[in-house]
Structure formats: C-alpha cells, structure tokens
Amino acid sequence: MASSSSEIGVTLDELTCPVCFELYKEPTTLPCGHSFCHLCLETSWESTEEDTTCVCPSCLDVFPQKPNLKKNVIISNLVENIKLKKGKVGLGVKVRDADHGYMISWGTESYCELCNGEATKRCVPCDLLCCEKHLKPHQQQWHKLVSAGVKIEELRCIEHGKPIRLYCKDDGSLMCLMCTAGEHQYHKVVAVEIAHAELKDVLTAKYPHVSQSMESVASQLQQVQEEEEQAENSSRDAEDRLEEKRMLVCQLVNVSVDLMKSEIKKRKMEKLSLLGKQREKLEQQMENLRQGKSTMDRALQKLEAVSFLQGSKDLLKRLETMSHFKSVQRTPLPVLDFSKEEKKLDGLITFNKNYLLEIQKEPVEHPEEVELDQNNLRNLYGRTLSLDPNSAYRWIKISRGLTSATLTGTYKQYPEHPDRFDLYPQVVSFESFSSGRHYWEVDVSSSSSCGIGICLNSMGRKGRGCVLGGNPESWCLNKHYDKCSAYHNKQCTTLSVPREPKLFGFFLDCEAGELTCFIDSQVLHVFRGNFMDPVKPAIGVCVNSVRFVHLVK
Known part of the structure; x- marks a missing residue:
C-alpha cells in the first residue's frame, strides 16, 4: 500500500475514471478489463441509439449483451484508502458532487495537492494541482496541463461538465468523451492534442504567406505614408510660394499706387502754385480798382465847382493809371488728368479678375482614375x-x-x-x-x-x-x-x-x-x-x- 506522497499521486492517477476523470465512485469492471464509475457507464450506454449493444468507452469492445455489472471491491477500497491517507497528511482533495453539480474542496489550491509544495501546473483530467516533482507522471501520460491559476471549469464541456478531451472536425467544436455518444457519434473526432498539432501545421504552412502579405502590405503602407508626407510637403510648399507671390503682388500694387499718388500730389502743387500767383495779381488789381472807384465816388459827390476843380488834376492822373487795366482773356491752366494711371490700375485689376475666373473654371486635377482591369x-x-x-x-x-x-x-x-x-x-x-x-x-x-x-x-x-x-x-x-x-x-x-x-x-x-x-x-x-x-x-x-x-x- 502506498505511503509516500509521490505514491499517493500515482495511485490517484490510476484510480481515476476515464469518463468523468474523477476518483471512482462505485467502480465497475467490464470483461475487457477496463473500469468505470457505475453511473458513468450506465449514462454512456443510455445515450447510444442501439439498445441491445454495449460498448466499452475506452477500447470500444462491443458486448452483444449487457454485462452483469458488479462493484469492484478492490478498487473501491483503494479509493477509500487514498482518501483516508490524503486526509491524514493534510493534503487537498476535490470531489465532485454529482447530485448538485459543484466541487467540494479541502486544502488550498495554491499548493501541490500531493506534498503541499508550490504548485506550478494543474492537470485537467485529474483536476489536481501539482509541483514539478509530482507533475512527471501526468506528463508521461500526456495529460492536459494548464497554469495553476486557470479555473478548471473553463476547460470543461458546457453540456456534460466533463473535461475537454476531443475535437470534432466536422463541426469544429470541442467536446468531452460523453459527447461522442450524441450528435457527434458518426463524426470525425480526434484528440485535442492531434487537432492542435494539425491546426499548428496548417497555420505553419500559411505563416509564410501571411508574412509575405504583411511585408507587401507594409511596403504599400510605407508608400502611402510617403505619398501622404509628400502631398503634405508639396501642398505646404505651394501655399508658401503663393503666399510669397501674393505679398509680392500686393507690394508691387502698393508701390505703384504710392508712385501714382506722389505724381498726382506733385502736379496738384504745381497747378495750385500758378493759380495762387494769378489770384494774388487779380486781387491787387481789384484793390486798386476799388480805391479808384471810391475816389471817383467822392469827387462826384462834391457840388462846388472850385473844390471839384481843385482835385481834378489828381483824379485825372489816377484815372490815367486805371485806364491801363484792361480786361485780358486769361488762358486757364490745363485740368489735371490721371486717366492714364487709372487705366494702368484698371488693367491690373482686369487681369487679376480674368485670372481668378480662369482658376475658378479650371477643374482641379485629380489622380488618374484606376483602370477597371x-x-x-x-x-x-x-x-x-x-x-x-x-x-x-x-x-x-x-x-x-x-x-x-x-x-x-x-x-x-x-x-x-x-x-x-x-x-x-x-x-x-x-x-x-x-x-x-x-x-x-x-x-x-x-x-x-x-x-x-x-x-x-x-x-x-x-x-x-x-x-x-x-x-x-x-x-x-x-x-x-x-x-x-x-x-x-x-x-x-x-x-x-x-x-x-x-x-x-x-x-x-x-x-x-x-x-x-x-x-x-x-x-x-x-x-x-x-x-x-x-x-x-x-x-x-x-x-x-x-x-x-x-x-x-
């Protein structure tokens, strides 16, 4: 009888039902030598379509008549002994309650359930946490191993609650052993390890194509990014050049207008100067005429002949001087004419208007349409x-x-x-x-x-x-x-x-x-x-x- 923790681990593995992957409950042995839980065996046979045929779930031996099922006392005693020893050494054990569908646990899941050492992996079919030492028997039997922190419920069949061990190629679905007796009975079913290996081979074969596609896409993506950057730079350079030209055009227009305004001011000052001199001369003449007229008015108002004649000499002399003021037709100065300058600006404005209309009418150049080939x-x-x-x-x-x-x-x-x-x-x-x-x-x-x-x-x-x-x-x-x-x-x-x-x-x-x-x-x-x-x-x-x-x- 096993006494060490290691021996207990091996015994637990050997005393596990191959259908439910738990310690035997009322173990029953078939004529072919394989043992199962009595309930698991009855459930497996009840799910088959043929009532008169019984098949061993492990080796698939066919029994024309239902065997007489009897409890295997030796295996049952070994299971009870293992449970007792696990209790004495304080090791963790898990038993599924078939009536209520939950897991009863003793011990802690952070340690190996065989030696209380640090657990590194969980064996899915045995539902055990194991350290590196007690993991070897499970590895040798190619049991499914996952990280210690993975919940075992996540890897079980949704319908039957049993560990996932098989893969249906027809439906592409994961399943447990009990699923083979249902709708998957005539499907092509393989172990998950085999399906895993085959899928890895398929992915490995496709990997170079994916890599080549990635390289091709990466190259095209780089080209697109380069074209985007080129478009940004080209657009920015064109906008900068246009801005410079606009500043230059504005500067030229401003200089042209300033020169024209300066010329207009110069001509205005020249004409105003000439007109000012003529105005001063005419104002002087007007003043002299006003004074002569005032003298004549005063002389005409004198009624006495002596007084009139006494001032007549001076009056005649003044009149002689006034006689030189004759009405001379004045030639007016030419009117200021800025039509030529205005025409030049009008020409510039018209040119820009026409150029703007051409830009508005001209369609924006688009990349060439992709040929529908x-x-x-x-x-x-x-x-x-x-x-x-x-x-x-x-x-x-x-x-x-x-x-x-x-x-x-x-x-x-x-x-x-x-x-x-x-x-x-x-x-x-x-x-x-x-x-x-x-x-x-x-x-x-x-x-x-x-x-x-x-x-x-x-x-x-x-x-x-x-x-x-x-x-x-x-x-x-x-x-x-x-x-x-x-x-x-x-x-x-x-x-x-x-x-x-x-x-x-x-x-x-x-x-x-x-x-x-x-x-x-x-x-x-x-x-x-x-x-x-x-x-x-x-x-x-x-x-x-x-x-x-x-x-x-």
Missing part, C-alpha cells in the same frame, strides 16, 4: 476575406480556414448570436468596409445556385426581410446555372452572360458609392449606393459550396 485591381486592392461563423445559417458548414461555406444536411449546433441568419442560408464576412477601395473574388464553380454581394452591417438577420438583395440594405448577384441577375431592394435586373459563371470579382469604391461586378475580366454590372456606412461582403449558398478566393499580391 481585374489584374490591376487585384494587385492594388486585393483582399482575402474570411467568413464570420457567428453569422452562419445553422445548416451551413464553415471551413476550417473560414473561406468556404457549404450547405449541408446536418443541423449545426452553433451558439445563439444576434448576427446569425435564422431563415436563409447566408453568411457574411468578418471584414467590414466604410472607406477606401477593396477588391475580392468569389469561386462559385461548385455551386449551381447562389447569391453573392454585400450588405450593410446594420441589415437585419432574422425573418423574411433579410434575404440578400430583397431590401434597401443589400446588393446581390444571383447565379442559377448559366443565368445571372442583379438584385437590390426587390428589384431584379437580368444580366447576359456567355456561359455559366465560375468566378465573380467585386471592386468596392466606398467614396464613389460603386460596387463593380466582374466576370471573365469584363464588367458585368455596377451597383450604386451609399457605401460610406459599414458594409460586409456576403454569401448566400443554395447548392453545394461557395468560397472566397485567396488573393496573393
């Missing part, structure tokens, strides 16, 4: 899309690489999700676009009837109104053998195709509001709408499968 679009804007399983109709199987959607006759146990289509066999992509240009291709060679297009991310997923093309929020190309049609908002347009389409190409220009559809390198149809709201590529498959094409730039 599929090879060009594939190289510039090619995208490899992936399907969103959370949106898939429950009868659609999504491939492991998330690129193919296949309509099957098997109902998939997909979890409930608000994005899932509940009435039509449809699925949308993970990717969502609301700006820029994007190109992708869809292989429809395996499906004689399908619908491919885009839909607003806000389009409903439940009920009859969510069929692709049957509402204002979706645009769809429908293929039925060798016939095609464009479908949007319940409006159908028949399209002419030379043969049954095998491949569709789609070019989405969000800013232009256009979805261009290609077939055989020719434009088949152009949808127009408001694609600045988030849209998602979408697939509707009525027969067989449809897949997104992997585009390698």
Whole structure:
C-alpha cells in the first residue's frame, strides 16, 4: 500500500475514471478489463441509439449483451484508502458532487495537492494541482496541463461538465468523451492534442504567406505614408510660394499706387502754385480798382465847382493809371488728368479678375482614375476575406480556414448570436468596409445556385426581410446555372452572360458609392449606393459550396 506522497499521486492517477476523470465512485469492471464509475457507464450506454449493444468507452469492445455489472471491491477500497491517507497528511482533495453539480474542496489550491509544495501546473483530467516533482507522471501520460491559476471549469464541456478531451472536425467544436455518444457519434473526432498539432501545421504552412502579405502590405503602407508626407510637403510648399507671390503682388500694387499718388500730389502743387500767383495779381488789381472807384465816388459827390476843380488834376492822373487795366482773356491752366494711371490700375485689376475666373473654371486635377482591369485591381486592392461563423445559417458548414461555406444536411449546433441568419442560408464576412477601395473574388464553380454581394452591417438577420438583395440594405448577384441577375431592394435586373459563371470579382469604391461586378475580366454590372456606412461582403449558398478566393499580391 502506498505511503509516500509521490505514491499517493500515482495511485490517484490510476484510480481515476476515464469518463468523468474523477476518483471512482462505485467502480465497475467490464470483461475487457477496463473500469468505470457505475453511473458513468450506465449514462454512456443510455445515450447510444442501439439498445441491445454495449460498448466499452475506452477500447470500444462491443458486448452483444449487457454485462452483469458488479462493484469492484478492490478498487473501491483503494479509493477509500487514498482518501483516508490524503486526509491524514493534510493534503487537498476535490470531489465532485454529482447530485448538485459543484466541487467540494479541502486544502488550498495554491499548493501541490500531493506534498503541499508550490504548485506550478494543474492537470485537467485529474483536476489536481501539482509541483514539478509530482507533475512527471501526468506528463508521461500526456495529460492536459494548464497554469495553476486557470479555473478548471473553463476547460470543461458546457453540456456534460466533463473535461475537454476531443475535437470534432466536422463541426469544429470541442467536446468531452460523453459527447461522442450524441450528435457527434458518426463524426470525425480526434484528440485535442492531434487537432492542435494539425491546426499548428496548417497555420505553419500559411505563416509564410501571411508574412509575405504583411511585408507587401507594409511596403504599400510605407508608400502611402510617403505619398501622404509628400502631398503634405508639396501642398505646404505651394501655399508658401503663393503666399510669397501674393505679398509680392500686393507690394508691387502698393508701390505703384504710392508712385501714382506722389505724381498726382506733385502736379496738384504745381497747378495750385500758378493759380495762387494769378489770384494774388487779380486781387491787387481789384484793390486798386476799388480805391479808384471810391475816389471817383467822392469827387462826384462834391457840388462846388472850385473844390471839384481843385482835385481834378489828381483824379485825372489816377484815372490815367486805371485806364491801363484792361480786361485780358486769361488762358486757364490745363485740368489735371490721371486717366492714364487709372487705366494702368484698371488693367491690373482686369487681369487679376480674368485670372481668378480662369482658376475658378479650371477643374482641379485629380489622380488618374484606376483602370477597371481585374489584374490591376487585384494587385492594388486585393483582399482575402474570411467568413464570420457567428453569422452562419445553422445548416451551413464553415471551413476550417473560414473561406468556404457549404450547405449541408446536418443541423449545426452553433451558439445563439444576434448576427446569425435564422431563415436563409447566408453568411457574411468578418471584414467590414466604410472607406477606401477593396477588391475580392468569389469561386462559385461548385455551386449551381447562389447569391453573392454585400450588405450593410446594420441589415437585419432574422425573418423574411433579410434575404440578400430583397431590401434597401443589400446588393446581390444571383447565379442559377448559366443565368445571372442583379438584385437590390426587390428589384431584379437580368444580366447576359456567355456561359455559366465560375468566378465573380467585386471592386468596392466606398467614396464613389460603386460596387463593380466582374466576370471573365469584363464588367458585368455596377451597383450604386451609399457605401460610406459599414458594409460586409456576403454569401448566400443554395447548392453545394461557395468560397472566397485567396488573393496573393
């Protein structure tokens, strides 16, 4: 009988039921030699469809008749002895209460449950915390190990509460051993370690392509960033040059106006000076005439002849002097004329007005439009899309690489999700676009009837109104053998195709509001709408499968 902690650890591992991965409760041994909890064995057989056949859950031996199940007393005693020893040495132990569905714990989960040393890992099937020393037996048996702090409940089957040990390749779901007796009975099921290794191989094979794509995208991203920086610098330099020219033009206009104003002032002063001299001369003459007239008035007022004659000599002399003031026609000075200068400014103003009109009428140069050539679009804007399983109709199987959607006759146990289509066999992509240009291709060679297009991310997923093309929020190309049609908002347009389409190409220009559809390198149809709201590529498959094409730039 084991007495050391290490021996207890090994015994615990050997006395664990391979179905529930817990210490045996009423252990029962089958004729093939494998032992199980009595309840686990009965539950496993009850879940099988054939009532007369019993199968060993471990080696899958078939017993035509149900064996007589008896309690294995030796194993039962060993289990009780192990529990007793664990209690004496103060070690932690966990037992699941099958009636109430909770875990009863003793000891502390921060230490090894076999020696009270520091725990480094948790064994999932044994539900034990182990130190490095007691971890080796579990490693040798390839048990699932996780960090000590991981909650074991997170790694258990939701339906049965048992540890996850298997992976269903048909449904792409994790499961416990009890799940094999249900809907997964005829599915391809492998151990999680095998599925893990296979998936790692797939990812490893795709890793170089992803790396190359990342390098290509990084190179294009760098080019875009360089072009953005170049555009910023070019625009800033052009604006600076224009600002300098504006300052220069303003300076020249200011200098020209100042020179003209100076010339005007000079001419004004010259004319005012001449006019001032003429005015002074005329004012002097006017004063002399005023004085002569005053003398004549006084002489005429004298009535006495003697007095009149006494002053007549001086009066006649003054009159003689006044006789020299004759009315001479004065030649006026020329009027100041600044029409030439004004015409020069008018010419400058007219030139600028015409130049401004030319700038306003001249269209802004845009980058050259992308030629609608599929090879060009594939190289510039090619995208490899992936399907969103959370949106898939429950009868659609999504491939492991998330690129193919296949309509099957098997109902998939997909979890409930608000994005899932509940009435039509449809699925949308993970990717969502609301700006820029994007190109992708869809292989429809395996499906004689399908619908491919885009839909607003806000389009409903439940009920009859969510069929692709049957509402204002979706645009769809429908293929039925060798016939095609464009479908949007319940409006159908028949399209002419030379043969049954095998491949569709789609070019989405969000800013232009256009979805261009290609077939055989020719434009088949152009949808127009408001694609600045988030849209998602979408697939509707009525027969067989449809897949997104992997585009390698």
